[in-house]
Structure formats: structure tokens, C-alpha cells
Amino acid sequence: MGSTGITEADVDKAMAVGASSRQSLRRDDPAVRALAAAVSVRRRLEGEEAVTDDELLAAHDQLHAKVPHRNGGSLEALADALLGRGIVPSPDDYDGDWWLWWPKKGYGPCRDCRQCRSLTRYSAKWGKPYRYLCARCRKQELADDTAYLNSVTGVVPVEGESAESLFSRRTTALVGQLGSQLAAPERQAGRPDTEQWGEYIERLMEVLGPLDWAGWQVPDEYDSDWDDETGPMLFATLWRTSAALDVEYYPREGRLRFLPYDDVCGDFPESFSALDEEVELTVALQGDEAVTVVRHRAGALGLLDATRVRVVEGADPEAAEAFEAESLRALFGPAASYRKIPVADIVKEAVQHPDLSTYLRWVVGMAGRDVHPDPVPDAAALGIAAWCWRNETAVEAHHLPSDVLMARVNIAVTRAVLPHVCPYEGIDWDGIEQSLTDTDWQLPNGRTVSSLFGDGWQEVQSTVREQIRKWQRLDTELLGPDTTLRLMTIGGSTSYTHHWWGQGRWRAICEGIVHDAVRAGFTLPQPYDCRGSDALIDDLEDPDMQSDAVLDWLIDMPEAPVSGPHGLRHHPVTRPIVREYDPWWATPEGE
Numbered sequence: 001m002g003s004t005g006i007t008e009a010d011v012d013k014a015m016a017v018g019a020s021s022r023q024s025l026r027r028d029d030p031a032v033r034a035l036a037a038a039v040s041v042r043r044r045l046e047g048e049e050a051v052t053d054d055e056l057l058a059a060h061d062q063l064h065a066k067v068p069h070r071n072g073g074s075l076e077a078l079a080d081a082l083l084g085r086g087i088v089p090s091p092d093d094y095d096g097d098w099w100l101w102w103p104k105k106g107y108g109p110c111r112d113c114r115q116c117r118s119l120t121r122y123s124a125k126w127g128k129p130y131r132y133l134c135a136r137c138r139k140q141e142l143a144d145d146t147a148y149l150n151s152v153t154g155v156v157p158v159e160g161e162s163a164e165s166l167f168s169r170r171t172t173a174l175v176g177q178l179g180s181q182l183a184a185p186e187r188q189a190g191r192p193d194t195e196q197w198g199e200y201i202e203r204l205m206e207v208l209g210p211l212d213w214a215g216w217q218v219p220d221e222y223d224s225d226w227d228d229e230t231g232p233m234l235f236a237t238l239w240r241t242s243a244a245l246d247v248e249y250y251p252r253e254g255r256l257r258f259l260p261y262d263d264v265c266g267d268f269p270e271s272f273s274a275l276d277e278e279v280e281l282t283v284a285l286q287g288d289e290a291v292t293v294v295r296h297r298a299g300a301l302g303l304l305d306a307t308r309v310r311v312v313e314g315a316d317p318e319a320a321e322a323f324e325a326e327s328l329r330a331l332f333g334p335a336a337s338y339r340k341i342p343v344a345d346i347v348k349e350a351v352q353h354p355d356l357s358t359y360l361r362w363v364v365g366m367a368g369r370d371v372h373p374d375p376v377p378d379a380a381a382l383g384i385a386a387w388c389w390r391n392e393t394a395v396e397a398h399h400l401p402s403d404v405l406m407a408r409v410n411i412a413v414t415r416a417v418l419p420h421v422c423p424y425e426g427i428d429w430d431g432i433e434q435s436l437t438d439t440d441w442q443l444p445n446g447r448t449v450s451s452l453f454g455d456g457w458q459e460v461q462s463t464v465r466e467q468i469r470k471w472q473r474l475d476t477e478l479l480g481p482d483t484t485l486r487l488m489t490i491g492g493s494t495s496y497t498h499h500w501w502g503q504g505r506w507r508a509i510c511e512g513i514v515h516d517a518v519r520a521g522f523t524l525p526q527p528y529d530c531r532g533s534d535a536l537i538d539d540l541e542d543p544d545m546q547s548d549a550v551l552d553w554l555i556d557m558p559e560a561p562v563s564g565p566h567g568l569r570h571h572p573v574t575r576p577i578v579r580e581y582d583p584w585w586a587t588p589e590g591e
Helices: 008-020 030-046 053-066 074-084 135-153 163-180 194-207 209-213 289-300 317-339 343-352 357-367 377-390 403-420 429-436 449-491 506-519 533-539 548-556
Strands: 105-109 116-122 131-133 223-227 231-240 243-250 255-260 279-282 308-311 578-581
Touching: 008 030, 030 053, 030 074, 053 074, 074 105, 116 135, 131 135, 135 194, 135 223, 194 209, 194 231, 194 243, 194 289, 209 289, 255 289, 279 289, 289 506, 308 317, 317 343, 317 449, 343 357, 343 449, 357 449, 377 403, 377 429, 377 449, 403 429, 403 449, 403 548, 429 449, 506 533
Parallel strands: 308 578
Antiparallel strands: 105 116, 116 131, 223 231, 231 243, 243 255, 255 279
């Protein structure tokens, strides 16, 4: 048995599976051998032993042939492992029924982009086979399909329309086109063809890239419309946790509008608008400038940071409790899916865990009580900088001699963390540990961070490593990547980091400080006393590249009186934007 990798214990487990299925089998029965082979492969996979693709596929196929049903979940487990290696059946394999036991969701190479990501299996409809796609490629597929149908039929969905109604209208339109003439009618002057609709969708997704990275769900499909005056229009609702905003894009006019979301029908009672008023931007059809415009404006609106939201004063207590419960589900629901246990069990484990309970009580429950549990990579990087570097380590015990130097190191830490935080793949803790404990790690001026701490570097290095590994264990053993990202986002969104570089509002904060200083008649630091305030604002996007004098001016505004205006340390512009959740559909009893 040893040559095949099957042990007597594997056969014992196979016999137990057969017994539980009320099958009377002998140890040398082919069904038992197939079950034992599957048990052996699963055991070795779980123990991280080497299993070749051929072995894995052979065990799956043998089990399917001999014991397709009541196999103790082994067929499903082997299919999940095959998916992780990018091995997916052809449409007609296994009599075309393989989708019955292959996972609905999994992780592995996407069919279209071939990147290893979270995957979803989509059904064989409209001439498409069963297929596994990542979220990005599914978005593109749906966008292409919608644009094609809208263009071919000339029929676009209307608000509130059912799928059956839309299908009927499109069918009628196609029949009318075929009945009127065989040749395609002359296209209305200026109306986009299928290829142009696709280009508009690609451009909209490109300019919305900053929001996509910040955790907003760029939708799976776009509604579209056409008007003789404004030309083509694409529109959709963007969601992040319970926050929403509406988007309208007019490519011919180069206009992009962000609008407040209004849950008119009350379909989403725990939702709220991420905006209070309309915002319109000018975006060209080509070039990177439009993406920069969106990033700057969205950043100023707080859309690239975690959402801060408070329940409006006087709200119905039951509505407030429902909102808090929904937020808790958004935070710990992904962990429950990761662990395949109920949310309540995850919450209980988390609040009792010795390495997590204090963080939940202090950072999440108090300092970050208004922070929505959004998955925002840049904010999560700040959270890691705050709670794996500055706090709970020896860094504060070896405080650097000036706030300017400490600011430079904070920025360097955030820069080092950012490449290792991804909204799709989670946090690469090994990469972060290597970056933040590297003795040769340098500031832009060439000084090593280790030299700044002198004899204290080894203690800093050791305690930072300990903190990172603690969170790595929490990530892999308890929380999973999504919930960990959300917890780190909250950690990077408290008052402790409101004035730190790396947040989405950073440019807007610098604009507020500089403009107030200019209005007060203050002298800008050299060389910006000659170059001007706009140049200073642009260059402050990379503050660690500026001189000590510029950074000192930004932080404390040396010539500012007590009454202000102030620098970064005390300026009110650093306070985040806070939204309100107002359950208009509920009122307190007695009103």
C-alpha cells in the first residue's frame, strides 16, 4: 500500500464512510480502494505533502467512476483542489454533470485573465458554458453582454422593469427588425455601435479605478441610454458595505456625475447615501488626467477612505440596533464564510481571543466606533503602520528626536506596507515583516531606519516582528483575509491617524492648510514663496521628498498665532467627513 500512498488508516476511513452510507463493502472492494485513494490524497493535501496534478485528477476520476454518491464529501473536496490548480472539466466531461459537485465558489486561476483570485462558477446560459471567473472578468463579461444587447435591440432597461418584461421587449424589437428588412437599417447618426459602447464601458471602469481600489463595488453591469442632445449615457449605483452613490457618465460630453443615493422603494433599509449633493467632473475620453481628476475629487469627498457614519439622533432604537447588527455582519460575515461557521460563533471567538479582544474593545469599539467596516487597502496600510509599528511595539519607547523625523519614518512605514495590501488577495504579512524589519531599509535621503534607532533597533525589530506575526496568525487561523482587511481599515481610520499621509483625503487636507495660510498672509516655505501655493500642494503629495523646513511648516505652521490658522497637527480640515444614517422609514414610538 505504501507505494500508492494509501495507508491502512486511509482504508479504515474509507470503510467507515461506506458503513455510514449503509454499504456492505470488503477492504479489497474497488469502491473502497477508490475511497481510500481519495482519503489519502486529501490527507496529504491537508498536510501540505506533495501531490501531483495527475494523482489528484486520477483520484477524483476513480472516485467519480466507483462512488459518485455518498463518498463523505471527498469528490467535492478533490474538485475544489483541482479548481485551485486551474484544472476545470470541459463542458461535456463527466456526462456534462460535473457542475453538480464542483464548488460554486473557490480560489484559483481565472479562465479569462489567468490570475489566481477568488472565483465564482457561472451557469451555462445564452450559449456560454459553465465557467469560473474572477469578479473583474465577470464584470467585463456582463458589461460586454449588456452593451451588446442594448446596441443590437435598441432596447434599454427602465427603472423597476422585470427581467421578463425586458426580455419580451427585446424579442419584439428583434422580430420587428427582421420583419422590416433583411439588411440592417442605417444607424442613427452619432449613435454608438457595439464596439463603441464597449469602449465607453472600459473608459468608465478605468476612471472609476480609484473607487474600485478603495473597496467600492463597481457594478457587474451598466444601464445605458441614448439621447439626441446628450448622446450616450451609462449609469449605475456603486456600493461599499451599506453606503451607496449613483454614477452617470456622458462620454460624448466628457461628463461624470456622482449623485446622492436614494432608496426610494425602501428595498435596502440599512443603506445610506455616501454623498449629500451632486458632484460633476470633466473627464476626457482618453488619457490619465481623467483618472487623476476622479482620484482627487473622490478623495476630497472622503470616498477613498473608510466611511464614517453615525445613526442620527432620535432614530428609532430598533432601527439603530438593526443598523449596528448589519455592520457587525459586514465585519465578521466574511470570517464566518472563511471558517464555514455561523457569524455568532466567530464573534464569540473574536471577543474572547487574548490577542484580539483589546483591539476590538478599544480600536473598533471606541476609537473607531463611527468607522464603517469597509475593505480599503490604503486605510488598512495605515492601520498596520499604526498598530504593528507605532503602537504595541518598542518604537514609542525609542521616540525619534523630532516630529519631522518621526513623520518621515511614518511615511516610510506606510510606503513599505502599501505594496503588500490588496483588496482581492488580502494582506501579505510575510512581505510586510521583511520590509519593516530590514536593517538596510532606507529613507529617500539614504539614511537607514535602523540607524535612526541606534542600539534600540534590535528591540524595535523584535517587537514589530512579534506584532506582525500575531496578526498573521489571527488572519490565517481565525479571521480570514477579508475581515482582517476590514479590521485594519478601522485601525487606520481613527483620530490617531487623521493627520497621517496615505489617506484618501491627504491632498484635500494639504489644500485646506495651504489656502488658509495664504489667506492669512503667511509666507510659504522656500522655494514655494516663489513657486506658489499650487506647486506646494502638488509637491506635498509626496511630503517625504520635501525639506525639513517644508515639513515643519506643514506640521506646525511656525508663524501661526494661537487663534490660527494652524498646520497639520491642529487644523480642523484633518477631521474626517461623517455621514448620518437616518432611517426615515422608522420613527420612535409615540411620534
